[in-house]
Amino acid sequence: MSHGPVAVERWGVWEGRFAGPMPSAGHGGPGFSVDFDRDGERMSVPGFFDGDGHYLVRFSPPDTGDWTYRTRSSSEVLDGQRGWFTVTAPGPGNHGPVGVAGTFHFAHADGTPYRPVGATVYNWVHQATDLYESTLDAIAEAGFTKLRFLVFPQGGGHVEYVPPTFPFARTADGGWDVDRPDLEFFRAIDRAVADLLERGIQADVILFHPYDRGEYGLDGLSAEEDARYLDYVIARLSAYRNVWWSLANEYDQLERPDERWDDVFRQLVRIDPHERLRSIHNWIQLYDYNKPWVTHASIQNGWAVAEPGRAVLYRDAYRKPIVLDEIKYEGDTVERWGNLSAQELVHRFWLATVGGTYATHGESFLTAEGTLHIVVGGRFRGESPARLGFLRRILEEVDGTGLDPIDKWDDTTSTVGIPRRLYLQYLGRDAPASWAFSLPQGVLGERVELGDRYAVDVIDTWNMTVTRHPQVFTIDDVQRNSAHARGEVQLPEGQAIALRVSLVD
Amino acid sequence: MSHGPVAVERWGVWEGRFAGPMPSAGHGGPGFSVDFDRDGERMSVPGFFDGDGHYLVRFSPPDTGDWTYRTRSSSEVLDGQRGWFTVTAPGPGNHGPVGVAGTFHFAHADGTPYRPVGATVYNWVHQATDLYESTLDAIAEAGFTKLRFLVFPQGGGHVEYVPPTFPFARTADGGWDVDRPDLEFFRAIDRAVADLLERGIQADVILFHPYDRGEYGLDGLSAEEDARYLDYVIARLSAYRNVWWSLANEYDQLERPDERWDDVFRQLVRIDPHERLRSIHNWIQLYDYNKPWVTHASIQNGWAVAEPGRAVLYRDAYRKPIVLDEIKYEGDTVERWGNLSAQELVHRFWLATVGGTYATHGESFLTAEGTLHIVVGGRFRGESPARLGFLRRILEEVDGTGLDPIDKWDDTTSTVGIPRRLYLQYLGRDAPASWAFSLPQGVLGERVELGDRYAVDVIDTWNMTVTRHPQVFTIDDVQRNSAHARGEVQLPEGQAIALRVSLVD
Incomplete structure (x- = not known):
């Protein structure tokens, strides 16, 4: 059996079907796995019995190119079958599997x-x-x-x-x-x-x-x-x-x-x-x-x-x-x-x-x-x-790996973000009538600098609106643990509000 | 050198002093340790150079009885010295070293x-x-x-x-x-x-x-x-x-x-x-x-x-x-x-x-x-x-290993204790004028039962007073997550107050 020239997307599922002996009650089937190779890269993938005298193997190729395979089994009929197939670039919407990124996030x-x-x-x-x-x-x-x-x-x-x-x-x-x-x-x-x-x-x-x-x-x-x-x-x-x-x-x-x-x-x-x-x-x-x-x-x-x-x-x-x-x-x-x-x-x-x-x-x-x-x-x-x-x-809409606490030892403002570039601050379920521009500064990472300019979006987390505040805020006061600009943002008092503060380039 | 019949307390410090060669710069001293034995129990204790041509070993015997020792060293003069001493019961105030107890506490x-x-x-x-x-x-x-x-x-x-x-x-x-x-x-x-x-x-x-x-x-x-x-x-x-x-x-x-x-x-x-x-x-x-x-x-x-x-x-x-x-x-x-x-x-x-x-x-x-x-x-x-x-x-004054959260998934009352027997509840720095008798019930451990009787101490954490409330409270309502008794405790409003609630036998 040879599946080439069937093509599969990178990170898609290539499925191979092979005839083999029935598993026996209490003893299971014969060992069955398939080695997939491409340019010296090898993955050994376990197969499984899928009924009707057939075994399947499912493989998600991590890279594009031509892959060959070879079956391995204690059953003679299942062992040593070879073939190949081509892995193409991922289609739209296929970004590959999710893994850990930036310690605390996923990509x-x-x-x-x-x-x-x-x-x-x-x-x-x-x-x-x-x-x-x-x-x-x-x-x-x-x-x-x-x-x-x-x-x-x-x-x-x-x-x-x-x-x-x-x-x-x-x-x-x-x-x-x-x-x-x-x-x-x-x-x-x-x-x-x-x-x-x-x-x-x-x-x-x-x-x-x-x-x-x-x-x-x-x-x-x-x-x-x-x-x-x-x-x-x-x-x-x-x-x-x-x-x-x-x-x-x-x-x-x-x-x-x-x-x-x-x-x-x-x-x-x-x-x-x-x-x-x-x-x-x-x-x-x-x-x-x-x-x-x-x-x-x-x-x-x-x-x-x-x-x-x-x-x-x-x-x-x-x-x-x-x-x-x-x-x-x-x-x-x-x-x-x-x-x-x-x-x-x-x-x-x-x-x-x-x-x-x-x-x-x-x-x-x-x-x-x-x-x-x-x-x-x-x-x-x-x-x-x-x-x-x-x-x-x-x-x-966050352009980056993820949102991290800015000042985790003293996060009195409930603010996460990407230092200097982006801040998300949550004011809770009972927002005040206004917010004076202020950002926390963390111990690690970039810091807000004098003259930095920020836009503020008021996010109504329940009514699902995002409203850009007309003013651009310019930092005129930088402290050890905070940075400030002149100006206030009027808020829908008593609502569940978050603020998104973005550096304006 | 033989130290017997010098006696030392259990968990005390037995110190032995032995003559030996000077350590050399960059090479340290000769290896020096001492084996302590008692009824088949052995501890090997490292010694150290203490100046003036002498080495010390300090040993804290974990058990009473007669202990023998034997020195070990690459220096002939330090090696093979033997002796013995008696370990007596610990004196007043000697409770032994501190270790972990009850997973989250010490004893x-x-x-x-x-x-x-x-x-x-x-x-x-x-x-x-x-x-x-x-x-x-x-x-x-x-x-x-x-x-x-x-x-x-x-x-x-x-x-x-x-x-x-x-x-x-x-x-x-x-x-x-x-x-x-x-x-x-x-x-x-x-x-x-x-x-x-x-x-x-x-x-x-x-x-x-x-x-x-x-x-x-x-x-x-x-x-x-x-x-x-x-x-x-x-x-x-x-x-x-x-x-x-x-x-x-x-x-x-x-x-x-x-x-x-x-x-x-x-x-x-x-x-x-x-x-x-x-x-x-x-x-x-x-x-x-x-x-x-x-x-x-x-x-x-x-x-x-x-x-x-x-x-x-x-x-x-x-x-x-x-x-x-x-x-x-x-x-x-x-x-x-x-x-x-x-x-x-x-x-x-x-x-x-x-x-x-x-x-x-x-x-x-x-x-x-x-x-x-x-x-x-x-x-x-x-x-x-x-x-x-x-x-x-x-x-x-806590009679037990330590205080554990009673209802850690929903600890809205800030209460630790020993289920059924003892509760310590902290009302924060701004106590209300009164407290209606109520205890949380946890998922694990003993539960408060109908008819259980409790005494309440009002603890003023700042003014350092403990005041026993005159009423004994009898549980008359047991819920899945709480237990209640009729009655209220008057509190010094606005103070930093804790309550100690103890089962009355």
Whole structure:
């Protein structure tokens, strides 16, 4: 079999299909991987059984040019197959996978900054097609740039719906045979990732979770079974450039020693040839995000953005991007994790932003069916998604790697930015009637100089307006920790206001 | 030489003195260490040259009973000397060295809780005797339980005084010969540690610092020279049970890669037979306190206790005791690190306390001589030390390992405690006129039950009074996240008030 001269985009997915022997129950398939070569560059990519006597390999080429491949397997028929294909320049909208940039931020492989404004629908992929699609549309229309969802379906807890497929075939004694993945189930996961990719949304794939409630027992697989599943799901999904690995939601509810999670991370590092982003999400106890295999901190803690000045502390502790992947939800549940007002949730996103961190949305109004948007998805009822789409726009207008606290030891003005060039200051949900021009000065990086000239945009974070103030401000007073210009900006008093202050060249 | 039947207390210092050859310039002395044995228990303790043709070894026996020893050296005269001595039960006030207890707290080896209420006088030990002694008296009288001070003298920066001795002899070319320690210098350090020990104060010994300003060049030793110095100073001091190792003050001002500090930590672990506490103090960038050789986080960040709800985040990040070893100082300097009011500094200590963390004091009123208390010491001028002595008393009255946040995800009441048994709630610097009885309930640990009865003490943190409220409160309403009793406590409105709520058996 030779796929040349089929062409694939750089950072796209090249898929090869090869005939091979059926995997056997309890023993799995033959080892199967493919070496891809180009000018001395080699990537070894694990393949996987895809039913019907066929094995697939998915490879996302990191560079343009002609690539050759050679299969490797303990099965004679699968081993030693060769071919080649051409990798072309990326098409429009393909900026490559997201990686860490500037210590605390993210960028695509081509350098385009990526700013997470995330959403959460845990059982999105397990729902009937109509609901699945309306969720996808809602997320995309709101402008979210990342979606967190579970691979394993949730059992109970606002979930009445039993999905039509499960990840594995059953064993004779009612357990799960992790060596016989259910192809329909995993193809639905593939499709979910691909659907997000098509819409430019990162797929934050949650590999394990504790929400089984004794229903399915997928939280009770052994470490060895987990590892087999991981081999499989990583081989299927890793080639999609929008994949992020989230080892678990609320990992510490699973009551496993941290060492078991360390091992899962190590396995991920070992088996994922595309080196997608890796993190894990907590309940009560934070995982140690300083461990070398963690690419960014994925933290649940609404408290960290309930007031200014908190989230920034996580940056110092981890020196990695901080994504606050659960800060409580907009909704009306009795439990306090699910009854934020839209105004409060939007406020928290802005506090995350001016802490130099990122946040993730979820909606939890109790529906007539007794469920929540975060659990099953659908259209949004809440008022925050539109405002978060607006925040996304503001973030995308930042020309630079990302926004960092200017004076983190004394950030009394809640200001982030790029020293001297750009400042974003958040005045909170109850802005004063006017603002006297003043900028903080940090210890590191460039400083505002006498004579520097700035334009000021008044950003109404709730009403979604950006209003340029007519005056250009000229710095006439530079202090050790601040810089000032004559003049005031009138504000819509009592509104949730941010200011964008930009150096005028 | 045989020291028996000389007796020494458990956790005391047993010192042996042995004749040996002079160390040679550039080559150091012969290797010299002593093995101590008791019933199959062995500790190998490094010795050190103490001048006049003699070597010392200092050993702090961890257990009572008869110990034998045997010297080891490449020098024949120093090698193979044997003896024995008896270790008796600890005397009054000797609770053993301090270690980590309950993840976030400290206790002496005999189980007695230890609560850091620290002070800071960087160049204490380098001052003339009068000043040195008045500092010691001031620290002890105020009731501080820990003192941070430098081994190497500071060069410039509020320091006019050039100390009479330096740590090493000079080389011919004006450098430092780290193999020829100045004995007068190091004996002064010994004495400082012993003087603190006598007063029950922990010695937070700062091994390196960046405050040289080109004066002495002690910040410019090579990694190899630093290591030789470390061998020496650890051998001299480690046997004192009140020693803590602080690798550096504002380590990141020294602009060395983290790996060099990692190596210093590794050396400490290797050479310190008594395993004293180990941390490092930051300027802009935090060291990774999750690294296994760090026993507690020693953090500079006043911002973390400028408002409630911040310091607690460090606990989650590190799962180790958090000691905020610089939160700005009480004083009147122009720089913002040194001009807190006494009220504000005391307030920050209370915020540290209700964040489940500890803090450290420093005073920085500019003196007539152009210096500061944190630099040279002396009597206190400030008003905070008395209030911190009062806080120490409150902490010592806690019957338990330490105070932990009750509801860290939503700590809107700034409450720490021991679930069900004891609560300390801080109402801030501007207390309301009354407080309606209410306690938060956490997710983990014991919960307040219907019918539980509580006494309430009103603590005036500034006026240093504790007033027991006459009513005993009986819980009559238990919610998921709180518990309530009928009744109100009248408060001194506008004062800095804390409440202590204790279960009545």
